Amino acid sequence: MIDKSTPRVLALAGCLAAFAPALAQDDLMIVPERITLQATTDPAGQRCRRIETSAPLMPVSLRRTFHDDFDEHPLSKGIWVPHYAGGASWPAARYWGGDGSDFKRKTAWNGEQQIYVDPRYGGRETTPLGLDPFKIRNGVLSIVASRTPPELKSVLFNNEYISGILTTQGSFSQKYGYFEIRSKIPVGVGVWPAFWMLADNGGWPPEVDVMEGRGQRPGDLVMTTHWRIPTTQIIETCGFDFEVPDASTGFHDYGVLWMRDRLIYFIDRKPVSDIKVPVGFDDPMYMIVNLAMGSKDFGGVGFVDGESPVTVEFEIDRISAYQFDSY
Template structure:
């Protein structure tokens, strides 16, 4: 999900149909295992990303990992101290500014994208100085729903006239990791203006790098997107490379969407099958933190569009779990540092 500094042109290349039988997933809940083995690509890649879902077995190897973070959402996501419900500010950003008053929306939406929601939580007061008690997070039977709904007319002035209220969760300042496997198990909601995303940014606050593990195009059923973003130092231009995958039933069935970040490559997975990879671009030097959100409306992300009368009154991004794994020691006993 592109940040405020994203250029107007996003190169998302290719539209590839992934066959449903190969990526079928049961519509049930799965706990995160303590250990995980992934089949990964091994042959060299170039900077340009590529599809790899049809790689021969001889070009694949197994990578073992151990769990470092997991949330199965058996309780409210703000109860355990793992997540915060807004983008973080700088050292000069007073803590009180997160919770209410003029300008407090600065870290609760990305206006340059054309988003039409504001991210709320029970403590947030908008233009008011007292909490409005709005909660976009629901937990039921181990599933977190981030709910976007039309802003109540009487609250629009207090909520900076945004068309929708919705939710965001980030681990900035709570958890970050360099290298490893980052995964969400979720359903992708549909509707005009609907834009669910699970993505990662550098813990040092710089941008890019950005890894969009998965995004949904709300107007296109079964269309999920996985994209890598980086900056060319000599020109300062932003480059982006990724693919769309057609996954029938993504809105009604839980699927696993993940990325394995190794020293030399990023490998994207659907239901733990590699579907694309790219040599790690320049600038991927710092640990990254996770973001999961449901935006409404977009200027630039095709297949989302601006909200209108046909947009849903309420829509939910359902998430079974979010998990992170670190790569195990290689046969020489050397293990990648976690910071």
């Protein structure tokens, strides 16, 4: 999700895979404390690969270490923060408003056209604007992106949209294990939802994009790994597009299993691709979920225009993390 314009050695590979409709939301209301997934056992390659039905698999047992089923507002428990984190040079006041505070509330080099808000944020001012992009309905969180009210545009750094981001940096991170979101993927011109992970030490890369939606291509989602070669400092990227025809209307599970030797991506808990763990995956990673609007480089999103939705919702049933029993 960060810096899609960086040089890449491995091109993003494309593939299509159809999946049966996900179980109804009510069927998974009780999330187990332990799960078993099927992991590949043959050697993983430096390049990512699709997992074919003939690939040798073995069961791995995991125990739950993090879970939010969004029965209440995501900012009420203290496990999520609604902005990118910063260091000592970013006092708390900068998170809540003032000139320059937009630096922690969008990824400008992606060409994004939204600003991430929350009820305490004041834009250029320090008085809270009371804007809340997080809505809870029947145990489902919606991150809502909407056109910026004209009277607030200058206060909100002239961004076309207001939207939301949630991260667990500072509250939860983990090395190895399984990380999963159950969600619907919204569509529309300029719509860019994502569930992804970054290193807790603040460095970039590594980056794991568990799920990114291409808003202009309904049913098309991307799962990608990013890393840096230390000797050349070149950023390498490898991932696949997958097609889940009802992704925008039905809930599906999107996850990644981080093992010592490989990363395995899952859709509805079925392994769909893997890659050898690249260099630099040394620190625990934290989770990020957000709804961006507009992109200059990420294909299938585009810049917002008159055809973009006035409001769009990224619906999330739950986010969970698990750790290996043996780790």
